[in-house]
Amino acid sequence: MVSKQYPGRIKNHGLKLELFSEDDIREIDYATRDVLANYGVQVSDEEGLQIFKDAGCEVNFDTKMVKIPSKIINQALQTAPESFYIYGRDDEHTIPLVHKGPVFFTNFGTGIQMCDYLGDNKYHTRDSTEQDLADTAKIVDALPNLTVYSLAVSARDWAGKGAEDVHEMITSIKNTSKHFHHIDPVAENVDFYWEMLKAYYGGDEEMARNRPIMSMLVCPTSPLELSHNAAQVIIKGARYGIPVNVLSMAMAGGSSPIHLTGTLVTHNAEILSGLVLSQLANPGARVLYGSSTTTFDLRNGTAPVGSPELAVISAAVAKLGQYYGLPVFTAGM
Numbered sequence: 001m002v003s004k005q006y007p008g009r010i011k012n013h014g015l016k017l018e019l020f021s022e023d024d025i026r027e028i029d030y031a032t033r034d035v036l037a038n039y040g041v042q043v044s045d046e047e048g049l050q051i052f053k054d055a056g057c058e059v060n061f062d063t064k065m066v067k068i069p070s071k072i073i074n075q076a077l078q079t080a081p082e083s084f085y086i087y088g089r090d091d092e093h094t095i096p097l098v099h100k101g102p103v104f105f106t107n108f109g110t111g112i113q114m115c116d117y118l119g120d121n122k123y124h125t126r127d128s129t130e131q132d133l134a135d136t137a138k139i140v141d142a143l144p145n146l147t148v149y150s151l152a153v154s155a156r157d158w159a160g161k162g163a164e165d166v167h168e169m170i171t172s173i174k175n176t177s178k179h180f181h182h183i184d185p186v187a188e189n190v191d192f193y194w195e196m197l198k199a200y201y202g203g204d205e206e207m208a209r210n211r212p213i214m215s216m217l218v219c220p221t222s223p224l225e226l227s228h229n230a231a232q233v234i235i236k237g238a239r240y241g242i243p244v245n246v247l248s249m250a251m252a253g254g255s256s257p258i259h260l261t262g263t264l265v266t267h268n269a270e271i272l273s274g275l276v277l278s279q280l281a282n283p284g285a286r287v288l289y290g291s292s293t294t295t296f297d298l299r300n301g302t303a304p305v306g307s308p309e310l311a312v313i314s315a316a317v318a319k320l321g322q323y324y325g326l327p328v329f330t331a332g333m
Contacts, residue, residue: 019315025323028261032268033070040067041224041273048231048277055280068276076272076279082325084286086148086243087211089177095147097243097288097327106148107140108305108331110183112156128153130171137175150181150217166192173200173213180214181245187232190216194240209241217245217290217329220270222255231277238278238285245329246274247290251303252313254296260309264316267293275326289321292331305332 020028040058043049043066053059058067082099095104114132116124136152151168158164165186172180173196185193197214201207218233220226226234237244248267250256256266271289278285294303294310304310314330321328 018319019312020319022323025319028264028268028320029323031265032272033073035224035265035269036068036073036272037070038067039224040065041220041226041269042066043226043231043273043277045226045228045231047235048226051235051277051280066273068273072280073272073276076276077324077326079279079283080275080287080324080326081284083327084243085211086179086215087213088179089173089213093147093178095179099325099327100322101327104147105145106150106181107136107146107152109150109152111153114153127156129157130155130167133168133171134175137172141176141178146178148179148181149176151183154184163189163192165189166196169193169214170196181217182214183217185216185218185233187229187236190233190236190240190242193242194236197240197242212240212242215243215245215286215288217247218274219247219249219292220274222248222250222270223266224269224273226270226273226277230274234274234278234287235281238282238287241286243286243288244274244278245288245290246271246278247288247329248293249303250293251296252294252309253298254303256293260313260316263293263313264320267291267313267317268320272324275324287326288329289317289324289326290329291317293317294331 042064044064049059052066055072085094085096087094113125114128118124132153133155137149140146140149155164155167158167165184166189169182197208197212198205216233216237218230220230234244248270250263250267252258252260252263256263275287278287291314293313294305295307297304310332314332318328318330
C-alpha cells in the first residue's frame, strides 16, 4: 500500500468523468467472464500456455486457446496491488499509482517520424533517430505537468542493426530524471533491461527490484490474443519486478465489435487475461489496467486517437479498472 508522500507530486485530485453505474459495470464484467470461461483467449507462447495450465485453466496446446474460470480471475485480482510507486532517479520524480488516486500525465508515443521546420511554413518529414529520442526526453524532463516520460519516438537509425529497443531504453533513462515508460519492449531483450536497471543501482538487485526506474507497456493483439512477445514481457516483468502496463488497442468496427459495449467486453477480456498471467507468474506483480482503445475509421483505414469515441471509451475503461481495484492508464482526454 502506498503511504509515503513524495514532495510536490500529489495533485489533480477529482478529475473524472462518470459514464456508468456500478450495475452497468457489473454487466460488462459478467459478459467478460463468460467470454474468458467459455470462449477463451489465444496465448501464442508455450511458457504462457503452461503457466495457465498449471494454474488449472483449460488449455488446448494445438489451438493455443486458454479458458480462464472466474475463480482464477478472482485470485489474480486479490494479489494484484491496488497501489504502488513508479520511481524516478530522485524522490521528486517518484509518483504513486493508486486505485482511484490522483491523476498524472505523460506524453503520447511512440512515433517513428519527425517533422523538421524549415521556415516559411515549410517542413521536412524524416525517420526519427536516437538523437531525437534524447531531445524529446529532455523536453519532457523540463515540463512540470508531465510526470512520466513515455517513449516518444523510435531510434530508427538502429533499426535492423540489432537491439533498437535496448538503445531506446538506455538513451531515455540517460536523458530524463523522470520515470521511463518503455512502449516498445522486446521480450527477448527484457533480460538486458533488467541488467541495466541493476547496473544503475551498482549491481544491487534488491534495489532494482524494489525501485525500478522504468516500466513497460505491452499490447494484446485484438481480438483476444496474447502474442509471444506480449506474454513474455508480462511474465518477465512480473518476475523482475518491472511494472507492466497491459494496454489494449482494440478498434471498434475493426478488431472488435462495432458497438462500444461489445468493444469494452473484448478490451476487458484482453486486459484481464494479461493481469491473470502476471499474477500467476509472480503473485503481487505490479500491473496497470491500460487502454488506447478507439474506433476504426472505415473510410481512411485508421485508428483515430483524437476521436470523441476514444474519450468515451477511456472514461469507461477507467471505471472498469477502478471496479477491479487497479491503477489505470488511459489514452487521450
